[in-house]
Amino acid sequence: SAVISQKPSRDICQRGTSLTIQCQVDSQVTMMFWYRQQPGQSLTLIATANQGSEATYESGFVIDKFPISRPNLTFSTLTVSNMSPEDSSIYLCSVERPNSYEQYFGPGTRLTVT
Amino acid sequence: AQTVTQSQPEMSVQEAETVTLSCTYDTSENNYYLFWYKQPPSRQMILVIRQEAYKQQNATENRFSVNFQKAAKSFSLKISDSQLGDTAMYFCAFLRYSGGGADGLTFGKGTHLIIQP
Numbered sequence: 337s338a339v340i341s342q343k344p345s346r347d348i349c350q351r352g353t354s355l356t357i358q359c360q361v362d363s364q365v366t367m368m369f370w371y372r373q374q375p376g377q378s379l380t381l382i383a384t385a386n387q388g389s390e391a392t393y394e395s396g397f398v399i400d401k402f403p404i405s406r407p408n409l410t411f412s413t414l415t416v417s418n419m420s421p422e423d424s425s426i427y428l429c430s431v432e433r434p435n436s437y438e439q440y441f442g443p444g445t446r447l448t449v450t
Numbered sequence: 451a452q453t454v455t456q457s458q459p460e461m462s463v464q465e466a467e468t469v470t471l472s473c474t475y476d477t478s479e480n481n482y483y484l485f486w487y488k489q490p491p492s493r494q495m496i497l498v499i500r501q502e503a504y505k506q507q508n509a510t511e512n513r514f515s516v517n518f519q520k521a522a523k524s525f526s527l528k529i530s531d532s533q534l535g536d537t538a539m540y541f542c543a544f545l546r547y548s549g550g551g552a553d554g555l556t557f558g559k560g561t562h563l564i565i566q567p
Contacts, residue, residue, distance in 0.1 A: 369554045378541060379495075381554035394554070426493060430555075437483050437545055437552050441495035 338363050338431055340442035348448045349419055356415045357445045359429035364409035367432035369439065370402070374425045382427075385412050419449045452477040452544050456558035463532055464566050470517075471527045471561050473542030483545045484518065484525045485555070490538040498540070501525065529563075537565045 339362040349355050359368065370382040383391045383404055391404040406412045416423050426446050430439040453476045463469045475484070486498040501509045501518050508516050513533075517526045529536055542558040 367551065371554070378557045378559045379555070381556070384554055386551075428495065430495075432552065437547055438485075438497060438500060439545075439555060440497065444493050444495075446493075 338365065338433065338440055340429065340431060340440060342427075342429060342442040342445050344445060345443065346446040346448075348450060351420050351449055353419055354415055354417045355419065355447060356413050357427050357429075357447075359412045359414070359442055361410045361431050365431040365434065366409070368406065368412045369430045369432075370404065370412075370414045371428045371430065371441075372425045373428060373444070379428065382414070416447065419447075421449045423447065424449045452479065452482075452546065452556050454542050454544050454556055454558035456542055456561050458561045459559070460562040460564070462564040462566060465532060465534060467532055468528060468530050469532055469563065471529075471540050471542075471563065473525045473527070473558055475523050475525065475542070475544050477523070477544065477546070479546050481547050483547065484516075485543040485545065486514070486516070486527045487541045487543060487557075488536075488538045489541065489560075490535075495541075499527065532565050534565050534567060536563060538563060 341360045343358045368385045371379040373379045381394050382397045383393045385391045385404050385406040387406050403415045426444045428444045430441045455474045482503045484501045488496045488498050499511045513530045515528045539560045541560045543555040546553045
């Protein structure tokens with residue numbers, strides 16, 4: 337499986353500010369995904385990020401709030417904009433192993449908004 | 451849209467025992483995969499096992515095996531000879547695919563499994 341890193345691993349931010357989370361993979365992948373895990377909850381898909389195309393957002397998530405970049409086949413960023421305490425969550429990126437449909441996850445970014 | 455249901459919020463067993471975690475799902479899709487993921491306190495999501503819906507044979511990975519009942523839309527995970535390191539949240543997940551690629555995963559709410567020494 338691919339080695340996936342995320343930066344930062346955690347952060348504490350003030351409401352109204354923005355945070356950009358980075359996801360780096362050690363091999364080229366087509367499909368990358370961003371998920372949110374609210375405290376004590378399961379994972380919810382935010383968006384799918386394919387290189388060379390606009391990200392596809394799930395219902396309840398919008399580009400203005402969660403802009404995503406996918407500049408190449410090994411890197412993606414998720415920005416959480418104009419944060420409120422309700423955005424306090426773990427944000428995880430995942431990649432799909434080619435030709436397998438298996439997804440492997442990064443270690444997550446724990447975000448606390450005060 | 452598909453849904454995944456895990457009806458056991460928490461389970462506790464003794465070390466070396468066998469435990470089965472339940473998962474049911476609802477979908478009208480024909481092309482899909484099912485997965486079990488493990489999330490220990492480190493919060494790293496770890497893929498445990500996968501099942502292709504078109505395969506009748508149940509998947510196995512060492513001490514982990516599944517009981518896939520497609521007609522009943524049931525996908526349970528059996529852990530044999532449980533170990534302390536198996537203590538974690540376990541999530542059942544559904545993935546739809548087509549010729550254009552795959553969707554993201556739809557997760558159940560999870561089961562917190564505690565292995566007692």
